[in-house]
Amino acid sequence: xLGFIGGGCSVVASFGMFLLMPAGxxxxxxxxxxxxxxxIIAILVAIFTTFLPFCLMGLFFLLAAACVCxxxxxxxxxxxxxDFRYAIIGPRLEQYLNQQVAGVEEETV
Numbered sequence: 001x002l003g004f005i006g007g008g009c010s011v012v013a014s015f016g017m018f019l020l021m022p023a024g025x026x027x028x029x030x031x032x033x034x035x036x037x038x039x040i041i042a043i044l045v046a047i048f049t050t051f052l053p054f055c056l057m058g059l060f061f062l063l064a065a066a067c068v069c070x071x072x073x074x075x076x077x078x079x080x081x082x083d084f085r086y087a088i089i090g091p092r093l094e095q096y097l098n099q100q101v102a103g104v105e106e107e108t109v
Contacts (some may be wrong), residue, residue: 005060 077084085091
């Protein structure tokens, strides 16, 4: 999924850069006019759209690495005999399993 998102960002950045080139050339206007800052803004937007996918892919990579480290931490805690629950899904899973156990006990009675 992260690869799909990163690839989509890369495609959007590539096409965004090509779509912004004419806008930048149109906004530049007169080179002798010191007040014409539109071209600089268009160039900065093009640079931003070019580097945005790389920043997002780096963020996704760090997020994936953090998830793996958190899973390894949980595995070590369980191997040591400690009770471990994941922060987000742990309470929900426990509630769901308690409902399933309660339903099975009602059927057997």
